[in-house]
Amino acid sequence: MRPKLIPAATAAALTLTLAACGSGPQTEETAAADTGYPLTVANCGEEVTIEAAPEAVLTIGHSAVALLDAAGATDRIVARSGEFSAPLPEGLQNPPDDVEVVDPADPAAETIIGTGADIVVGYGLFTAAPEALEAAGIPNLVVAGECNHDGAVVEAIGFDSVFADIERYGEVFGTQEAAAASVEDFQAELSELEAQAAAETQTVASVYYWSASSTMSAHGGLSMAHDVLGRANLENVYAAEQSAYFEASVETLLDADPQVIVLSYGGYGESFEDAKAQLLAEPGAADLQAVRNDRIIGVGATDLNPDQGALRGLETVIAGAAA
Structure with a gap:
């Protein structure tokens, strides 16, 4: 999870346009075309051109690592960043445990260039100026599910866009x-998981805290969490919010009074107990029916990210809703 307002790409913008191979004698130009490069990738409504096969990747955030793992490309990762001291997601086939984390937060351009990376894959740039990377010839590919943080840049993302993203990186x-x-x-x-969803629809809010001192945030109708909730046959009370992540006042939660609360935790290293205590300390929280009925489902933050880890999130939500 990255609760800042972060730009990114979406499944609808994942079509890869390969350079056409010319006919006639084999030249350097036609040989390059035969390899599929330059490769133009639609990236959050814009195009990014990759001149040659990337060999050294800097990742920003957990989803980049997870998606590259699914695509069979974690061996290209030379540096990691943006993981905010949280552990790597579970279930990776080839986790890059021995790869250095050069910055736990948003890396600067100098840091990125200094790693020797020839491409960046992650949730977007905040400290680094895109112009600096462009000047260094380093493309920046944004994870598909990170496009709608602060508004509807593209259509809502979900599992279909995750699968398309894996194919894109492949x-x-x-x-x-x-x-x-x-x-x-x-x-x-x-x-298999969808077949296990409860038959009766229940209302739900998916909320989280970015830090021990931050206000409550929630997942809107363009988020990966929204797709997870829907496939578990839960009705997101924040579905009308045309963003992925947003600051939600406790008053809106009290007004909606969902039957179930999905509480994401671990984004800054906190436990479920810590996150739950923070939620219960909110004014009026004791009046929520989900609190009175002990219907708070804890889901690890990386299990609601726009990558294959959301399958674990879906499994947890389905089991919790049925309990």
Whole structure:
């Protein structure tokens, strides 16, 4: 989870346009075209051109690591950042545990360039100026599910955009077979989980805290969490919010009074007990029916990210809603 207002890309903008191969004698230009490069990728409504096959990746955030793992490309990661001291997601096939975290938060341009990375994959740039990376010839690919943080830049994201993102990275890094196999497995797992969802619809709010001193935030109708809730047959009371993440006052939660509360935790290293205590300390929280009925479902922050880890989030939500 990255509760800042972060730009990113979406499934609708994941079409990869490969340079066409010319006919006639083989030249350096036609040989390059045969490799699929330059490769133009639609990135949050804009185009990013990758001149040659990337070999050294700096990741920003957990989803970049998870998606590259699913695409079979974690061996290209030379540096990590933006993980805010939270552990890597569970279930990675080839976790880059031995790769240095050069900045726990948003890396500066000098830091990125200093790693020797030839591409950045992550939730977007906040400290680094995009112009500095462009001047250094370093493309910036944004995770598909990070486009709608502060408003509807593109259509809502969900599992379909996650699967498309895995295939996109497979195309970019030349690991199409590994990416396709991962997507097939994840789609089968998603179908099995959806079949376990409760038949009766319940209302729900998905909330979290960015720090021990921050106000409550929630997942809106353009978030990965919204798709998770819907597939669990839960009705998101914040569905009308045309953003992925937003600051939600406790008053709005009290007004909606959902039957279930999904409480995301671990975004800054806190436990579920810590996050729950912070929620229960909110004025009027004891009056919420979800609190009175002990219907608070804890879900790890990385399990509501726009990557395959959301399958674990869906499993947790389905089980919690049925308990």
